[in-house]
Amino acid sequence: MTTRRMVILVTGTLIVAVLLPVLLSIWLAHYQAEQRFDEELSAYTRRINTVASQVIDEAKSALKDINRVDSEKCDLAHLQAMRRVAFTYRYIQEVAFLKGSQVLCSSLEEESHISSFPEPVKINKEGYRIWFTPTNDQGVNHYMIAMSYDDHMVVVDPRSFIDVIPYGTWPIEAALVGLRRNLVVASSAPLSTTAWKTIQANNLSRYEEAENVYSIYRNQQANFAVVVWASSHPVKATTRQQLLLWLPVGVLVSLLLATLLLRFIRQLQSPRYRLMDAIASRQLTVCYQPIMRLRDRKFVGVEALVRWPQTDGSQLTPDIFIPLAEQTGLIGAVTRLVIENVFSELGEWLHHHPDIHVSINLAPHDLKNDDVLQLLTAHCEHYQIRAQQIAIEITERGFADPTTTAPILKQFRAAGHPVYIDDFGTGYSSLSYLQHLDIDVLKIDKAFVDALEFNTVTPHIIDMAKHLNLEMVAEGIETEKQAEWLHNHGVQFGQGWLFSKALNVNELWAWSQKGD
Structure with a gap:
């Protein structure tokens, strides 16, 4: 009800x-x-x-x-x-x-x-x-x-x-x-x-x-x-x-x-009960923002972004309700719902497009829960999808305790799932963490992309990622000039409104076919 x-x-x-x-x-x-x-x-x-x-x-x-x-x-x-x-x-x-x-x-x-x-x-x-x-x-x-x-x-x-x-x-x-x-x-x-x-x-x-x-x-x-x-x-x-x-x-x-x-x-x-209801009634939806290879502008994957539709037609973004879910102990249910929606909507499509991947955001709480990895493994087997096609994204604060996080990330990578560190540079992590964590991709936050001409931090982040042999995805690209600058400095992938806004599953299929 x-x-x-x-x-x-x-x-x-x-x-x-x-x-x-x-x-x-x-x-x-x-x-x-x-x-x-x-x-x-x-x-x-x-x-x-x-x-x-x-x-x-x-x-x-x-x-x-x-x-x-x-x-x-x-x-x-x-x-x-x-x-x-x-x-x-x-x-x-x-x-x-x-x-x-x-x-x-x-x-x-x-x-x-x-x-x-x-x-x-x-x-x-x-x-x-x-x-x-x-x-x-x-x-x-x-x-x-x-x-x-x-x-x-x-x-x-x-x-x-x-x-x-x-x-x-x-x-x-x-x-x-x-x-x-x-x-x-x-x-x-x-x-x-x-x-x-x-x-x-x-x-x-x-x-x-x-x-x-x-x-x-x-x-x-x-x-x-x-x-x-x-x-x-x-x-x-x-x-x-x-x-x-x-x-x-x-x-x-x-x-x-x-x-x-x-x-x-x-x-x-109260917000907590409303969120509980949204989860129970499966009101939360998933949108997909395309990820492009900057070198040739080829479509290579999507990031799954959860949304909470409201009765007035608007949608709440994760930065509004995910903190609430974490505070009230509902984040695990949100993550499970997102995973189930991703596979139910894109499972067959990913099976027929093995070169496309989906990245799913996990909260710090999810890293302490073995059920997430088991759920991913079960769905990949059911839809016959390679584990490499399902990446996990973890925000920088999820690495606050590397001694706890590292063994869990190792399990995900051992299962074949690439690990992304999201919003790097906006939190409080030490750069030295990157040397001790098994990660594959570093995502550059939109805040750094917006200030490329005035920010001296972004080139250092890019250089550090290159030194650690990490691939990079720049978020929030809105202009062609930003895309060219990032490509020229060695960033391999990007996402943002220059390429596409976040799309529902039907819009994604139509967009991908148009791109083909």
């Missing part, structure tokens, strides 16, 4: 990291408020269900008690027995004696005058018959729940099923609905017809409509449903209360994450 993509990713992560804790705190405040609301609603529903079960169980117990009375007529003993049951059981409003569907008498009336009961709305698996009916001897238009077994019936006020005080912090309503005819038999507040139709049509146990939340429990045994609902407005107030707790925590976490990620982004944008 490139540093640019990494920065984009981290920046996106930063935005998320800043927003997420705040959004999470808002969500958590709302979630906790909803959880509290739902828990109170569910708790109230469970309590109503518990009461409903108690009412039904009590009705069954009352029927068992009265059915133990052995009487087929409404005599005083029978009436008193029914009255005792109605008085004893909390939820029982009336106990009646009936034959078939006709009530004969009850705990309230010695003789009943009501018409026959219709078919029950439910007969459960135990044989209990259940009605939702307004039929009574008092002529009161009020629906009651009646349950019968054998020859007796008990009557229960449906409000008993929902007669539960909510423990919540906001109002909660409840309704008892008969499932057969969808009849609301008891309700603490009007139940929305639209809401109930939607609940029934989709067999829902939870539903939200018009800012009300409904919780539904169906008692299939008694064929009724308990509907509990409450307004969701209190949730908003609770959410605001929870926000006072969670929002400061979210903001604090956001600031902490933002600080950490900004520090990480600054690291990613």
Whole structure:
């Protein structure tokens, strides 16, 4: 992954990291408020269900008690027995004696005058018959729940099923609905017809409509449903209360994450990380500056020069980023990338042009690494290139410690690679080093070429190279006069804008063919 993509990713992560804790705190405040609301609603529903079960169980117990009375007529003993049951059981409003569907008498009336009961709305698996009916001897238009077994019936006020005080912090309503005819038999507040139709049509146990939340429990045994609902407005107030707790925590976490990620982004944008990314993504490219024989201006080789393309179209030269690579321990990776690029681009071409050579710059660190020589040897064998075609260039400061450098240079020369000393005269080496080092070519720095007419050092360097039997390459030749002066003083080779600028591989091929 490139540093640019990494920065984009981290920046996106930063935005998320800043927003997420705040959004999470808002969500958590709302979630906790909803959880509290739902828990109170569910708790109230469970309590109503518990009461409903108690009412039904009590009705069954009352029927068992009265059915133990052995009487087929409404005599005083029978009436008193029914009255005792109605008085004893909390939820029982009336106990009646009936034959078939006709009530004969009850705990309230010695003789009943009501018409026959219709078919029950439910007969459960135990044989209990259940009605939702307004039929009574008092002529009161009020629906009651009646349950019968054998020859007796008990009557229960449906409000008993929902007669539960909510423990919540906001109002909660409840309704008892008969499932057969969808009849609301008891309700603490009007139940929305639209809401109930939607609940029934989709067999829902939870539903939200018009800012009300409904919780539904169906008692299939008694064929009724308990509907509990409450307004969701209190949730908003609770959410605001929870926000006072969670929002400061979210903001604090956001600031902490933002600080950490900004520090990480600054690291990613540092020159070291950018160079690491350029190496990993193989952004570094290689250009080739032709080297000419001054005597007849024949093309004999190229110097491989690494470049670092920038997003604005410019290119960084080695004098800018190579010191960074050396300081950060990345120089070995840069050298390896240059070597691989040189062989991948020029390998086949060098194989077919054995008279052409390429010089590759090595840093002092590379001389301590055996992998460089092994890499050169492996690539030369792969492309069937003579070792003499791959020269290594080492700057003068690379020879600061000849006792360490000399044995390594000896290995390169033993493998067949010519050794160049680059930028000679610009560093701090003693001229005596040249007498103790195995080198083949001395490169004269552009600074001396630019001042040939005024500099008395260059002729001495040339004379010394001749004395040591070293070939010479003059860098930075820009005029014909410079080329002639260098040739006349015995310099064999030269490179510079007089001949060609540094070229990419395609430009090099086109240039070399033009020269042919």
